[in-house]
Amino acid sequence: MDNKLTFEEIFKQNERRIHYQIHKMHIRDPHQEFFQEGLVALWNAYETYQPDKGPMATYFNYMIRNRLIDRIRRDTRQNEIHQEAAHEQRTQYTDGNYHRGTEGSRPIVADQPLPLKDSSLWGNLQSQLTDKQWKWVYYVIIQEMPYKTIAEQENTTVDAVKNWGREVKKKLKDPHLRGLLSLEDYD
Structure with missing residues (x-):
């Protein structure tokens, strides 16, 4: 059983x-x-x-x-x-390459290189920025340095460096400044 x-x-x-x-x-x-x-x-x-x-x-x-x-x-x-x-x-x-704005997003045209060699553009831009804002442009955009390295070099915090960048971006959105710099060609 x-x-x-x-x-x-x-x-x-x-x-x-x-x-x-x-x-x-x-x-x-x-x-x-x-x-x-x-x-x-x-x-x-x-x-x-x-x-x-x-x-x-x-x-x-x-x-x-x-x-x-x-x-x-x-x-x-x-x-x-x-x-x-x-x-x-x-x-x-x-692809991360989009302009975002109130009218929606549109792709950045890849054929137009940024004018990194246009010294008059950089000079005009520098004249419109504070020293710290220009340091952000120079180190981040031109030299492509990380925020941490910039902060150490300038004896400040990473947040301060990021704030410089926010101020630059705010200024670059101003239509009057964009006209002065002839940035409409790069939109």
Whole structure:
């Protein structure tokens, strides 16, 4: 006579064990996906249980918990892959080279190089800026130095350097200054 319980009996006795593990791991399971994983783990544990290796309840807990952890890892990895793909697609779409304004965004025309060699433009710009604002233009735009390096060199904070840049950007939006500098050609 075989005293082995059927899976239906095991399930009835251990269904709460699956819910307990889900609750203990703080898993939200509105679509019962984790419960299904736990059910499969319970089935696998039922099929592979060896009485001489330890208590059945301990083995069930171990199998269910590890199966749920595997599912969380798999979902997390899948989510990261989707996020990376979406980020890559957004990056390729926008490419970061857009003017943004009240009329919407429009691409920067790549054929027009910035006038880095136009000394009269830089001279005119420098005459319209404070010393600190000019330092920001010179170090950030012309020399392409990082903020931290500029802050160390000028014996100030990174936030101060960023503030110089905000002031420059504010001035460069002024239509009168743009006209003086003939920047309309570079829009």
